Amino acid sequence: MNAFDLPWLVADIGGTNARFGLVTSPGARPSHVAVLAGADHATLPEAVAAYLTQHAGGVRPGAACLALAGPVEGDRYALTNSAWSGSASDLGLPYTMLLNDFEALAVSLPRLESADLASLGGPEPAHGVKAVLGPGTGLGVAGLVPTDGGWTPVSGEGGHVTVPVRDDREREIVRVLRAGGLDHVVAEHVLSGPGLVVLHRALAEVNGVDAPRLSSADIVARLDDSLCAETVEVFCGMLGSFAGNVALTLGARGGVYLGGGVLPRIVERVRTSDFRARFTDNPDMSGYLSAIATTLIVATQPALTGAAAWLAQRAAGEWPPSDGRVNELSPLRERPLRRELS
Known part of the structure; x- marks a missing residue:
């Protein structure tokens, strides 16, 4: 052969x-x-x-x-x-x-059709450098760079950068995780399927409440529960900040695409969350980020x-x-x- x-x-x-x-x-x-x-x-x-x-x-x-x-x-x-x-x-x-x-x-990305994609805010995706990231078992990150006549992919391990935090609640979450043995909390520790479980437990401690140990699937299926809903809210907000950082790092004017196994199960919750606001929330580069499309890959x-x-x-x-x-x-x-x- x-x-x-x-x-x-x-x-x-x-x-x-x-x-x-x-x-x-x-x-x-x-x-x-x-x-x-x-x-x-x-x-x-x-x-x-x-x-x-x-x-x-x-x-x-x-x-x-x-x-x-x-x-x-x-x-x-x-x-x-x-x-x-x-x-x-x-x-x-x-x-x-x-x-x-x-x-x-x-x-x-260039092979996906409109039915494979769902907008999470911003304009239509443009030509230019593209970024793709997503929470699954871990947190993956890669880029796609236009070249003469085609595209070149760029791989990396961006999921292991330090976790992005913006407010007191998120700082308290990181404090709890460090007290539990994570000296260096990276993005993947909270922005992944297992990370949802970690967030749920940490928020229970921050809020001073008892909560059952739930799987990530259980958490996204129980959004009528206040702690599960708060967990997904924090998850989407931190993911928005992380995605904005990736966009700035790669210069991803061609769009930021999100994949992985977690987000397709909660598309509408991501759309109504702080994800897009946190994506563009940068005091120096808000206009730059506002011009970048954020798109969820829903292909199987x-x-x-x-x-x-x-x-x-x-x-x-x-x-x-x-x-x-x-x-x-x-x-x-x-x-x-x-x-x-x-």
């Missing part, structure tokens, strides 16, 4: 779930999509083998692109919120490309779309990687390098 023989395997590997799909023709959206629980498999190669056997008819892909929730170094990966780590070569496929999961999400598996777009570009020979993030068993490196996405 040669590299880029169809079908291709695409995956979005998070700290909790591993999502897989097959691409049967360039430009097609992934099919045979299945979600596997990470806890059911000791390693990523085991999860891949289970997917191919149980959900893809035992096919052997010619190429794969895996989007992983953690930093990628060369052909090696180590998930931030999972014990899975290893090398692309462990999968034994002719061509395997590794991406950070939010890097793949960034690549998907956008990172798989990004991974598929990445492979389609490489199959066309327009951007063979030379940065070590690929396990490549066929001679494709002679083609000229062009870092761009169509």
Whole structure:
């Protein structure tokens, strides 16, 4: 089998779930999509083998692109919120490309349709640098930069910056978390699925009330409960400040997009929250931020779309990687390098 023989395997590997799909023709959206629980498999190669056997008819892909929730170094990966780590070569496929999961999400942005998006305020998204961030098992951040003829994704670990606080209540939350053992409270500690749980417990202590231990799903499902509602309110406000910081850092005049598994469940609550006001609340750069669109990605598996777009570009020979993030068993490196996405 040669590299880029169809079908291709695409995956979005998070700290909790591993999502897989097959691409049967360039430009097609992934099919045979299945979600596997990470806890059911000791390693990523085991999860891949289970997917191919149980959900893809035992096919052997010619190429794969895996989007992983953690930093990628060369052909090696180590998930931030999972014990899975290893090398692309462990999968034994002719061509395997590794991406950070939010890097793949960034690549998907030009491919998303209007039905995949929901406005959270501001003007229509414009051409220019775009940012994507989102709370899930962790807090991911990436950028997408326009280049001649295409786009270049930029990955990072922005979820680990110091948590943004604006008022006394938020300062009290951070005080409680530090007293509980978190010497350095970062954004991901509160702006993620597990972070909702942390916020709920911290607010109960700040307010001096007893509260049951709830999951993040329970919290967003119980917005008639005053403490749950306050938790989501604080969450959305702090997320707005964080998103504004990301926009300023990347110069994201082309729009800030929000993904992850938490926000699509509370779209209307985010819209009516302080998210947008906190996004633009900067004494020096309010006008700059007010001109930036904030948009929620509501597509079901956008990172798989990004991974598929990445492979389609490489199959066309327009951007063979030379940065070590690929396990490549066929001679494709002679083609000229062009870092761009169509």
